[in-house]
Amino acid sequence: MSNPLRDPRDRRLPKVPGPCALVVFGVTGDLARKKLIPAVYDLANRGLLPPGFVLLGFARRDWGDGDFEQIAKEAAKKGARTGWREEVWQRIAEATKFLPGSFDDDDAFDQLAAMLKDLDASHGTGGNAAFYLSIPPNAFPTVLKQMERTGMADNVQTNSWRRVVVEKPFGHDLASAIELNGLVDDVFTADDVFRIDHYLGKETVQNLLALRFANELFEPIWNSHHIDSVQITMAEDVGIGTRAGFYEGTGAARDVLQNHLLQLLALTAMDEPVQFDAAALRAEKIKVLDAVRLPKDLASYAVRGQYDQGWLAGERVNGYQAEENVAAGSTTETFAAVRLDVDTRRWAGVPFYLRTGKRLPRRVTEIGIVFKKAPHLPFSKSDTEELGANQLVVRVQPDEGVTLRFGSKVPGTTMEVRDVAMDFLYGEAFTENSPEAYERLLLDVLLGDAALFPRNEEVEASWRIIDPIEELWASGGEPELYRAGEWGPKGADEMLARDGRTWRRP
Amino acid sequence: MTALWDTSGSAVIKALSAERRAAGSVSSGLALTLVAVVDEKLVAEAEQAATAAAAQHPCRLLIVVRRRPDAPEPRLDAEVSVGGRLGPGEAIVMRMYGRLSLHAESVVLPLLAPDAPVVTWWFGEPPHLIAHDPLGVIADRRITDTAASTDPLAALRMRADDYAPGDTDLAWTRTTLWRSLCASAFDSLIGDVRSVTVTGEASNPSRTLLAGWLGRRLDLSVGVEDSAGPGVTGVTMKVGDDTVTISRTDGSTAILSRTGQPDRNLPLPRRELGDLLAEELRRLDADEVYAESLETFSGLTDLSARPNRRLHVWQDPMEASDPDPALTTS
Numbered sequence A: 001m002s003n004p005l006r007d008p009r010d011r012r013l014p015k016v017p018g019p020c021a022l023v024v025f026g027v028t029g030d031l032a033r034k035k036l037i038p039a040v041y042d043l044a045n046r047g048l049l050p051p052g053f054v055l056l057g058f059a060r061r062d063w064g065d066g067d068f069e070q071i072a073k074e075a076a077k078k079g080a081r082t083g084w085r086e087e088v089w090q091r092i093a094e095a096t097k098f099l100p101g102s103f104d105d106d107d108a109f110d111q112l113a114a115m116l117k118d119l120d121a122s123h124g125t126g127g128n129a130a131f132y133l134s135i136p137p138n139a140f141p142t143v144l145k146q147m148e149r150t151g152m153a154d155n156v157q158t159n160s161w162r163r164v165v166v167e168k169p170f171g172h173d174l175a176s177a178i179e180l181n182g183l184v185d186d187v188f189t190a191d192d193v194f195r196i197d198h199y200l201g202k203e204t205v206q207n208l209l210a211l212r213f214a215n216e217l218f219e220p221i222w223n224s225h226h227i228d229s230v231q232i233t234m235a236e237d238v239g240i241g242t243r244a245g246f247y248e249g250t251g252a253a254r255d256v257l258q259n260h261l262l263q264l265l266a267l268t269a270m271d272e273p274v275q276f277d278a279a280a281l282r283a284e285k286i287k288v289l290d291a292v293r294l295p296k297d298l299a300s301y302a303v304r305g306q307y308d309q310g311w312l313a314g315e316r317v318n319g320y321q322a323e324e325n326v327a328a329g330s331t332t333e334t335f336a337a338v339r340l341d342v343d344t345r346r347w348a349g350v351p352f353y354l355r356t357g358k359r360l361p362r363r364v365t366e367i368g369i370v371f372k373k374a375p376h377l378p379f380s381k382s383d384t385e386e387l388g389a390n391q392l393v394v395r396v397q398p399d400e401g402v403t404l405r406f407g408s409k410v411p412g413t414t415m416e417v418r419d420v421a422m423d424f425l426y427g428e429a430f431t432e433n434s435p436e437a438y439e440r441l442l443l444d445v446l447l448g449d450a451a452l453f454p455r456n457e458e459v460e461a462s463w464r465i466i467d468p469i470e471e472l473w474a475s476g477g478e479p480e481l482y483r484a485g486e487w488g489p490k491g492a493d494e495m496l497a498r499d500g501r502t503w504r505r506p
Numbered sequence B: 001m002t003a004l005w006d007t008s009g010s011a012v013i014k015a016l017s018a019e020r021r022a023a024g025s026v027s028s029g030l031a032l033t034l035v036a037v038v039d040e041k042l043v044a045e046a047e048q049a050a051t052a053a054a055a056q057h058p059c060r061l062l063i064v065v066r067r068r069p070d071a072p073e074p075r076l077d078a079e080v081s082v083g084g085r086l087g088p089g090e091a092i093v094m095r096m097y098g099r100l101s102l103h104a105e106s107v108v109l110p111l112l113a114p115d116a117p118v119v120t121w122w123f124g125e126p127p128h129l130i131a132h133d134p135l136g137v138i139a140d141r142r143i144t145d146t147a148a149s150t151d152p153l154a155a156l157r158m159r160a161d162d163y164a165p166g167d168t169d170l171a172w173t174r175t176t177l178w179r180s181l182c183a184s185a186f187d188s189l190i191g192d193v194r195s196v197t198v199t200g201e202a203s204n205p206s207r208t209l210l211a212g213w214l215g216r217r218l219d220l221s222v223g224v225e226d227s228a229g230p231g232v233t234g235v236t237m238k239v240g241d242d243t244v245t246i247s248r249t250d251g252s253t254a255i256l257s258r259t260g261q262p263d264r265n266l267p268l269p270r271r272e273l274g275d276l277l278a279e280e281l282r283r284l285d286a287d288e289v290y291a292e293s294l295e296t297f298s299g300l301t302d303l304s305a306r307p308n309r310r311l312h313v314w315q316d317p318m319e320a321s322d323p324d325p326a327l328t329t330s
Helices: A030-045 A065-079 A086-094 A106-123 A137-150 A174-187 A203-213 A244-248 A251-269 A278-291 A437-447 A456-474 A490-498 B009-023 B040-056 B098-103 B105-111 B152-162 B176-187 B205-218 B273-282 B288-298
Strands: A020-025 A053-059 A096-100 A129-133 A162-167 A193-196 A227-235 A302-308 A310-312 A315-317 A335-342 A351-357 A364-371 A391-397 A401-409 A417-425 A480-483 B002-004 B033-038 B060-067 B075-082 B090-097 B118-123 B141-144 B167-169 B193-200 B223-226 B232-239 B242-247 B253-258 B261-267
Touching: A020 A030, A020 A106, A020 A437, A030 A053, A030 A065, A030 A086, A030 A437, A053 A065, A053 A106, A065 A086, A065 A096, A086 A096, A086 B261, A096 A106, A106 A137, A106 B261, A129 A137, A137 A174, A162 A174, A174 A456, A193 A437, A193 A456, A203 A251, A203 A391, A203 A401, A227 A251, A251 A278, A251 A302, A251 A335, A251 A351, A251 A364, A251 A456, A278 A456, A302 A456, A302 A490, A335 A456, A335 A490, A351 A490, A480 A490, B002 B009, B009 B075, B009 B090, B009 B105, B033 B040, B040 B060, B040 B090, B040 B118, B040 B273, B060 B105, B075 B098, B090 B098, B090 B105, B098 B105, B118 B273, B141 B273, B152 B167, B152 B205, B152 B288, B167 B288, B176 B205, B176 B232, B176 B242, B176 B253, B193 B205, B205 B223, B205 B232, B205 B288
Parallel strands: A020 A053, A020 A129, A053 A096, A129 A162, A162 A193, A227 A351, A302 A480, B033 B060, B033 B118, B060 B090, B118 B141, B141 B167, B193 B223
Antiparallel strands: A227 A364, A302 A335, A310 A315, A335 A351, A364 A391, A391 A401, A401 A417, B002 B075, B075 B090, B193 B232, B232 B242, B242 B253, B253 B261
16 A cells, blocks of 8 residues: 555655665774764754664674764765754664674674664664675675575565675676676675765766656757767876776776766767666666777777876876786776767767876866857857857866856947857756765665666676777776876877867866 | 946846856856845845855845835945855845835846746735735745744745745745655654654644645544754654654754664754755745645645635735735844
8 A cells, every 4th residue: 555645746755765774894984984973964854864773884894783873973074965963863873783894704794684674673674774885806706605695685585675885897898797797696685785876866867867857958959960079088187096006907988988087978879768767867878888899900099098197276296006906017097088879860970088096187077069160150260260159068067067068149330159168057057065975875775776776787788898908908008197197108099180170178 | 346326227237237247257157046034123134045055056036125124215325245254145135114015026036037937926925915026926836934934834824825835934945854854754654653752842834734735645634742942853663563752952963762772863954044944945836735734734625726826915014904914124
């Protein structure tokens, strides 16, 4: 029977998840402290957590419930987006548990399984649980096997729902991704696996779908008749910091291109989903990813770079090879730019240029749609010399919003047309602080709404695109050096110049 | 900030565009215009609430203070600011004296953001008939607060009689957190609903609306019990073999108790005015669920079928035997 107090017309009532426990593995890690715990607090503060909610930490520390609560409180206070209210935390604190144990400790997992049962009686969680695996990929198999052994991942056996949240990287190539997916999907049912790509939780990414499919203005020209090319950029100004251990074996293509950029490409290029739900969205994204084709001359259209020493934002920074724990002569790329084509009628002949890099001048993520020039200009050539191509830019971060560039007459007696920009700042028209990506995604996990999570098919399709590039790079050569603080290596500019185009400066 | 004394509507428009240029926000993404009709004594409080709401929903804020309709000479004083003390958006505080106060729309109409929705909010005693106030007639959405009335339940009855789609009341907004908790509790209840009781202050209009909503959705007659407050203090629902009680006596934390389960504490604060206003600005379409709760309370039917536009009804408060409070602020 459906709940008589819920009415689709009653849009003031927030969607609040049913009772459940959130079990965080690796709760002492950076991600848990900086993102996850603050997100839990923010959700509670916005009244979006159910009465029967329990936060359960699992890690190899000799802590009691109280120690963990103290540390979680500090983390929440430091990272919370919404204002601090002691009574809100008090209520989370009452439902905070900690279980010490290592991942190969059978005893600890037996305890966990029993605890999840007890929590129903003591806190009314209904036995439901979401497991958040904030742990290194090599620990996955151990933890998953433990869950399988204790039966705590089984919806039927536990007579409740059990979900798992996995962070990237989802494997390091197609073979390992298939293996990992097989492992996770074996233990949990495929519908209960949530792969977090926090970019998809950003408001602008969802706004891209609203922009495209809620308006009459854009979709009719969203094709190769009117679009010249698409540029998707994710730039970071930071270096690799202390993550050398992870980054050395990964590189920019696996770290960013494979997931974030290909997801953005899929959302930009996909056809209209039949409806706005997980299955329909996934079907359209998969179609795009399957239609992605690598250029024949891959060597000239897949550029990699590595940052050298330089000056960035007024400070002198080290080159990649001088970073802590990076092997001398390392060929790991910190910059990657590729050209991809989408082989569909809609996108025939429209190149998608994707680039990402570290130690670029500023932190920015954007999707730039570059339109063709007008087929005929009734003005003299000198009048329109400064007129570029029309552009629609979706800024994902920072300053989420949309910019439209078009030609406009310069005031005066001569007919002179020049580019101007019309800017829409998301934060200006709507709420000042839209929810953090993790807040939104965590809520979706507890609600069981998978629309914003990539499924295993998507992950595998993405690796199919990236693998040949990685193979090519592994076969020889080394990344081109670029000075920290510039927009990537010369090769990236030459790649576009070959096609008669230039990169947008974000 | 520009302050204008004894000025005209056109001078206010000029001052606004000058302020906008100076602030550099010529192309800003205004989503709506909020018109606040306020009594002089409450201006500071209204400004604070509207500023808090505007931080979440950047809007053009027009505060209208009607002063001394009996003053012999009409006069307009205005204060124009962009990104100043009244939040990040554009704000104009206008004081209208004498007969001008009965024609406030003549100053307000040219100041509305182009083709954006208009929300009018009466802070203080709600109007008897919204149609009496031209500032209500031009609005797409109208916010009253019956709890601010000297006789809240009579004021709520007036809201039902006068209802048009697009009306809303802050007493209804105050029930949202309660309603959310009730709905969550109901998610896991199985069986027939045996009885429902709402407890609160006798004259509290939120209690009435909450009971009206529960009665309408559950199709039964909801019992009401009096308490010392503050506001609504509890809801008891008997469903199947379970009894669920949500009780809040301190105005900030609720205790949820359910048969066979331990008691749980939940934050259930009485929200600030700015917060309530922000919730109202989130949705700009007619609230049919509110209309249904009003129907249950008043016995009227088909409120949502009424036309959503009103025609102005002229009233001269100087001559009327029962002048509308919206027109007769200080």
